[in-house]
Amino acid sequence: MSTSTSVRTPASPAETAHWLPAGKTAAICFSVDDIHPATSHDSYEAGGDLEAGALGRLVRLQRRHRQLKATLCVTPDWRLDSLVADGRLLRHIPWLNRFVHHSRLQCPGRFRLDRHPEFVAFLNGLERCEVVPHGLHHAHVGPRRAVEFQDQGQEQCAAMVQRGLEIFAAAKLRFVRGYVPPAWNAPRALIAALGRLDFRFITSARDLHTPVSPSAVTAMSGLKGLSLIHPQTVGDRQLVHLPCNFQATSAIERAVGILEAGGMLHIKAHIFKTDGRHVMADGLDELYCNYLDLLFSVMERRFGGQLWWAHLSEVAERFRARP
Numbered sequence: 196m197s198t199s200t201s202v203r204t205p206a207s208p209a210e211t212a213h214w215l216p217a218g219k220t221a222a223i224c225f226s227v228d229d230i231h232p233a234t235s236h237d238s239y240e241a242g243g244d245l246e247a248g249a250l251g252r253l254v255r256l257q258r259r260h261r262q263l264k265a266t267l268c269v270t271p272d273w274r275l276d277s278l279v280a281d282g283r284l285l286r287h288i289p290w291l292n293r294f295v296h297h298s299r300l301q302c303p304g305r306f307r308l309d310r311h312p313e314f315v316a317f318l319n320g321l322e323r324c325e326v327v328p329h330g331l332h333h334a335h336v337g338p339r340r341a342v343e344f345q346d347q348g349q350e351q352c353a354a355m356v357q358r359g360l361e362i363f364a365a366a367k368l369r370f371v372r373g374y375v376p377p378a379w380n381a382p383r384a385l386i387a388a389l390g391r392l393d394f395r396f397i398t399s400a401r402d403l404h405t406p407v408s409p410s411a412v413t414a415m416s417g418l419k420g421l422s423l424i425h426p427q428t429v430g431d432r433q434l435v436h437l438p439c440n441f442q443a444t445s446a447i448e449r450a451v452g453i454l455e456a457g458g459m460l461h462i463k464a465h466i467f468k469t470d471g472r473h474v475m476a477d478g479l480d481e482l483y484c485n486y487l488d489l490l491f492s493v494m495e496r497r498f499g500g501q502l503w504w505a506h507l508s509e510v511a512e513r514f515r516a517r518p
Contacts, residue, residue, distance in 0.1 A: 213517040214426060214510065219503040221454040222510055223494060224437070224461045225487075226266040226398065227253065227479060228329060228375065230318075231273035232311040238276050239470045245317045249466045252484050257323055260491045262504035267318065268329035268375040271362035273306040275299075275334050275341060276470075300334060308366035315366045325506045327373040331359045342378040344385045353388035360392075371508040373397065379417030379439075383430075390432030396511035397429070401439040401463065407452035413438055424458025426514040435511040439463045442477040447490055454498055459510055462487070 215222065230250075234243035242250050257263050276299035308315055318326060330343040344352060356374070363370055373396040374389050381399035389397060399417035411423035421427060421436055429436045441450055441462045453460045464487075468478025477483065494502060 214514040215457075216503055216513070218500070220501040221457050221498070222459040222503040222505050223454070224266065224459055224505055224507055224510060225263060225464070226268055226375065226439070226461065226507060227464045227466050228268040229273075229333070230267050230269045230329070230466045231306045232308065232314040233273070233306060233467075239467045241273070241467045242318075243311070243314055245314070249479050250317070250321075252479055252481065253324075254321070256484050256487060256491075259488060260495070262495075262502075263491060264323045264325075264504055264506045264509075265321075266373070266507040267321075267324055267326045269308070269318070269326050269368070269370075270306075270329045270331070270333045270377075271308055271359040271366075272304065272332055274301050274303070274332040276301050308362055308368055312366070315368045319367075319369050325508055326368060326370040327375055327507070328356070328359045328363065328370065329375045330377040331355045333377045342380045344376050344380055344382055346382075347384060349384040349387045349391075352382075352385045353391060356385075356388055356392055356394075371395070371506075373508055373511065376417075381418055386430040386434060387432075390430050390434050394434060395515065396426075396435040396437055396507060398437045398439055398461070398507065400436065403440065403442055403445055403449075407440075407449060407456055407458075409456050409458070424453050424456055424460075426459065426510055433515070435514050437461060437507050437510060443483045443486060444476050447493055450490060450494065451497065454494065454502065459505075460494075461507075462490075 230242045232243040233239060233241040240248045246254055253265060304310060333341060333343055372394045374394050375398045376385060379399050379401050381397060400413035400421045401417055402413040402415040402423055405411050405414055405423055407424065413419055413421050413423055421438060423438055423440055426435050426437050428434065439461045440453060441460055450460050464477050464479045464483060465475045466479055468475055468480040
């Protein structure tokens with residue numbers, strides 16, 4: 196949805212070597228964005244129906260593919276009621292439109308995690324799942340309403356990230372120290388703030404179109420000019436960047452190409468398909484789950500034990516520990 200400039204050159208062969216476990220030739224990761232406690236009684240269900248909703252589809256997919264691990268990108272205090280701009284007059288007035296929200300917001304604290312203990316307990320009980328923070332409110336004033344990190348300075352970014360961590364702690368939600376910024380946008384100030392706060396990895400660059408090769412770099416959403424298929428470090432404190440390169444609209448041949456090139460296939464989904472007005476191309480509905488079921492079956496048959504089915508945190512830690 197939004198872009199940032201590159202923070203360093205593409206990864207060198209020396210950087211990309213040695214991050215795979217012995218006997219593995221490539222990695223496969225899966226992450227799901229926008230998870231929060233909204234139920235089917237709200238504008239859209241985003242995990243709040245637990246096993247009866249979208250999270251149940253994830254559970255069933257993992258039961259069919261026992262090696263599959265998932266990184267759940269959870270927003271501490273979700274505010275967006277709709278991803279589509281509404282009809283308010285102020286958003287049509289030049290200059291003023293930069294300082295008002297362009298879409299409806301939920302009441303403050305409505306989906307704050309520490310107010311939803313059953314939801315948190317369900318997340319904590321999921322097998323082969325890890326949680327990372329996904330913004331604070333997933334909202335921003337101005338036309339780029341879902342791009343939470345835009346022109347904030349490092350101190351403001353750090354305060355927003357820290358507030359999210361405080362909500363996670365109050366809710367007793369277990370998580371790993373990775374970060375997925377809303378709409379993939381990761382300005383330099385956010386990267387610096389995450390390094391200060393001892394985060395280990397970030398996922399920003401999403402590219403579904405650049406042809407796959409060992410030297411390919413990202414040119415779509417988020418950070419540009421980073422490796423399309425390999426982890427690499429960004430910023431001054433060696434934050435590991437993990438690219439996203441596959442979703443529901445991608446062909447199976449793209450996945451095969453990434454794995455044959457020895458890279459990490461990072462598949463993305465969003466927990467809800469539609470908010471009633473906007474449709475997510477990679478929303479985790481039954482159709483996408485059926486496609487993933489087929490994809491994983493093909494990968495299992497084609498690559499067998501050569502594949503490393505990994506959490507994002509596992510890839511990041513292996514990369515940080517490489518010789």
